[in-house]
Amino acid sequence: MxxxxxxxxxxxxxxxxxxxxxxxxxxxxxxxxxxxxxxxxxxxxxxxxxxxxxxxxxxxxxxxxxxxxxxxxxxxxxxxxxxxxxxxxxxxxxxxxxxxxxxxxxxxxxxxxxxxxDLFAPESGLPAIIEEHETKCPYSKVLELAEQAVAGKGNSIKELAALAEYDRSLRALLVQKAGAMISELDLILGRDVLATLPALGLTLVRKDSKTYQVIRSKKQGMGPGRALWKP
Structure with missing residues (x-):
């Protein structure tokens, strides 16, 4: 060898x-x-x-x-x-x-x-919750609104904040009513919408259910893919 x-x-x-x-x-x-x-x-x-x-x-x-x-x-x-x-x-x-x-x-x-x-049986109720989340808060929409917000277009910040609030509320509901562990939510619903925004050049800091502080910044590195390393 x-x-x-x-x-x-x-x-x-x-x-x-x-x-x-x-x-x-x-x-x-x-x-x-x-x-x-x-x-x-x-x-x-x-x-x-x-x-x-x-x-x-x-x-x-x-x-x-x-x-x-x-x-x-x-x-x-x-x-x-x-x-x-x-x-x-x-x-x-x-x-x-x-x-x-x-x-x-x-x-x-x-x-x-x-x-x-593949991981969640229909009888658990989670597939239905996941489907609802994907319908009401598709990531393609998050990406579209984030790009508009960075460019300062329209009501994108307001719409994006509404998606983030829905996402946050559903996570809280899963913990409080369904007994899900907080550490499992990244698998069940994917990453918190707010946590993904800095990579898109935008940070929303939640003040309350109706108020978010907006911070525009340079895009952070995209690291979630499995990188191949070749010498």
Missing amino acids: DAMDSCKRCGTCCRKGGPSLHAQDHALVEKGLLNRSDLVTLRKGELAFDPIQDQVLPLGNELIKIKGQGKSWVCRFLEPTHSCRIYDCRPVECQALLCWNTEQLEAVYDKDRLTRA
């Missing part, structure tokens, strides 16, 4: 973001090897880095990823020693990734991705 053709345990790939999950990873969730609190949904329309096209694009379909550490996208299972806490049951993307040859990962990257429909 060539000296370059082996894992150096540098942790670079893990620091570029946790993997997206695929149908083959469903068993990891079913068996509790991956908890709901470990996962986040990136919704259809959200901007994410596509490593195959090497650019940030709106997602054509939702995907589920392992969360990062704190506010970063560094995989939450990466240890300071660069080891992986779930190495023996790591998801299929991690198994396929060889940093010196990404062909295996590219072959599975956009195939059979796991979605919320």
Whole structure:
């Protein structure tokens, strides 16, 4: 084996973001090897880095990823020693990734991705809630309004604040009435709308249900896609 053709345990790939999950990873969730609190949904329309096209694009379909550490996208299972806490049951993307040859990962990257429909049974009531959320607060609309707000057009701030308030209220309802854990909401409903706006060049700071402070800023880095690293 060539000296370059082996894992150096540098942790670079893990620091570029946790993997997206695929149908083959469903068993990891079913068996509790991956908890709901470990996962986040990136919704259809959200901007994410596509490593195959090497650019940030709106997602054509939702995907589920392992969360990062704190506010970063560094995989939450990466240890300071660069080891992986779930190495023996790591998801299929991690198994396929060889940093010196990404062909295996590219072959599975956009195939059979796991979605919320795969994880939540209809009888739980969550699919109906998710469908309502996607209908009333689609991310494509969030993106459209955020772009208009940055440009200072029309009533976009007011409309965007209304979407953010609906999103916030539904999250609170799921916790108070349905017993959902706060840490599970990133999976059930995707990321809080307000948390996604800084990447679009806009920050809304909630004062109360009718008042938001508006801060326009430079777009922050888009980091939610699973980056491929080639030496």
